[in-house]
Each structure stands twice: as C-alpha cells, then as structure tokens.
Amino acid sequence: TQLLEQSPQFLSIQEGENLTVYCNSSSVFSSLQWYRQEPGEGPVLLVTVVTGGEVKKLKRLTFQFGDARKDSSLHITAAQPGDTGLYLCADDRDDKIIFGKGTRLHILP
Amino acid sequence: DVKVTQSSRYLVKRTGEKVFLECVQDMDHENMFWYRQDPGLGLRLIYFSYDVKMKEKGDIPEGYSVSREKKERFSLILESASTNQTSMYLCASSFGEMSSYEQYFGPGTRLTVT
Numbered sequence: 001t002q003l004l005e006q007s008p009q010f011l012s013i014q015e016g017e018n019l020t021v022y023c024n025s026s027s028v029f030s031s032l033q034w035y036r037q038e039p040g041e042g043p044v045l046l047v048t049v050v051t052g053g054e055v056k057k058l059k060r061l062t063f064q065f066g067d068a069r070k071d072s073s074l075h076i077t078a079a080q081p082g083d084t085g086l087y088l089c090a091d092d093r094d095d096k097i098i099f100g101k102g103t104r105l106h107i108l109p
Numbered sequence: 110d111v112k113v114t115q116s117s118r119y120l121v122k123r124t125g126e127k128v129f130l131e132c133v134q135d136m137d138h139e140n141m142f143w144y145r146q147d148p149g150l151g152l153r154l155i156y157f158s159y160d161v162k163m164k165e166k167g168d169i170p171e172g173y174s175v176s177r178e179k180k181e182r183f184s185l186i187l188e189s190a191s192t193n194q195t196s197m198y199l200c201a202s203s204f205g206e207m208s209s210y211e212q213y214f215g216p217g218t219r220l221t222v223t
Binding site: 033040041042043045048088090100 | 212
C-alpha cells in the first residue's frame with residue numbers, strides 16, 4: 001500500500017526555471033521530512049517540518065507543510081544542475097519511517 | 110557531522126553465496142536500519158535495530174538476517190544470495206527514540222547477484 005504519494009514521478013526542466021513537487025497522504029503526517037538523493041549516493045536530509053502551515057526555506061528551496069498536515073510541497077527557484085536528484089518525502093508511521101517513491105528531477109544546463 | 114560508512118560501494122556475487130554487508134556509524138546512534146532501493150518500488154525497510162543485540166523485522170525481511178554485536182555496527186546477511194536480491198542496499202542510523210527519526214544514510218552498496 002502506497003501511503004505517501006509523490007508527484008510528479010519525473011520532472012525535467014531547463015536551468016533557471018522554477019518548479020514544485022508534492023507529497024500527499026490520506027493520513028495526517030506525524031512530521032514530514034524531505035531528502036535529496038544524488039545519483040550513486042544515499043539520501044541526505046534537507047528539512048523536517050512539524051507544524052501545520054509551516055514554511056521553511058533553505059537557500060532556493062522552500063518547503064511548505066499543509067494546514068491539515070496531510071500534504072507538503074517543495075518549491076525550487078531558479079533551478080540549477082546541482083539540484084538534479086531524487087527527492088523523497090518521509091513520515092514516521094507506527095515507529096517506522098515510510099518513504100514515498102520520490103520525484104526524479106533532472107535540470108538541463 | 111554524522112558519518113555512516115558501508116563496506117563496499119559495488120559488489121558482485123554468485124547465486125547461492127553467503128553475502129555480508131557491513132555498516133558502521135560514528136555518532137553513537139541507537140537506531141540502525143537496512144533498506145533496499147529498487148526502481149519503481151522506492152526504499153523498502155528490511156530490518157532495523159534500536160539497541161545492541163536487538164533486531165526487528167521490517168517490511169521485507171525474507172531471505173535476510175542481521176547482526177548487531179556492537180552499537181556502531183549493523184550487518185546485513187544474505188544467507189543464500191538470489192538474483193532477485195540484486196539491488197541498491199542502504200544503511201541508515203538515527204538518534205533517540207524511534208519517533209525521533211531523522212535518518213543519516215550511508216552511500217549505499219550496489220549488489221549484483223549473477
């Protein structure tokens with residue numbers, strides 16, 4: 001059963017463009033993490049959001065947690081080739097971490 | 110910074126071999142995890158451990174076992190490797206209670222079973 005839905009599955013855009021990817025659940029998130037995984041490497045934690053409506057910024061990345069804590073978005077401004085990777089969201093469910101399948105992002109130079 | 114290291118980046122084994130994947134973390138984390146990652150299936154939890162000599166089954170434990178004799182080391186064992194165990198294996202660690210779960214990953218071991 002897919003508990004976390006990430007969309008889109010794939011995204012390929014030109015350098016300099018803006019983009020948004022999404023993570024949704026039918027259940028309320030305990031808290032939500034976003035990870036980025038570069039090719040051939042393990043995922044690296046980018047941010048954790050906890051409070052409904054919370055917005056966190058990490059340079060050109062803006063993370064938003066929905067008011068109802070059932071959805072989250074990651075917005076990247078002026079994408080760069082270094083942003084290429086697999087973006088994963090994760091939630092704590094039943095004392096285990098559940099990962100979405102990810103959005104594979106490719107930034108074209 | 111937390112460092113999680115895995116014994117091999119790439120590994121090729123034959124069907125039926127016993128395979129050991131080693132993971133070491135240097136931040137005194139209580140919790141350690143083994144995942145496999147496959148295209149279209151995402152990250153799937155194989156086993157995890159929240160203390161030395163403790164282990165818990167994840168979502169796909171069949172065909173695998175684990176060992177945690179020391180706090181910093183968590184080993185994944187494929188008793189008799191099969192081709193469907195060809196995958197990327199990722200180890201992770203985290204601090205504190207299971208609900209305090211920010212995970213730090215190793216670089217992964219890409220295992221090919223022929």
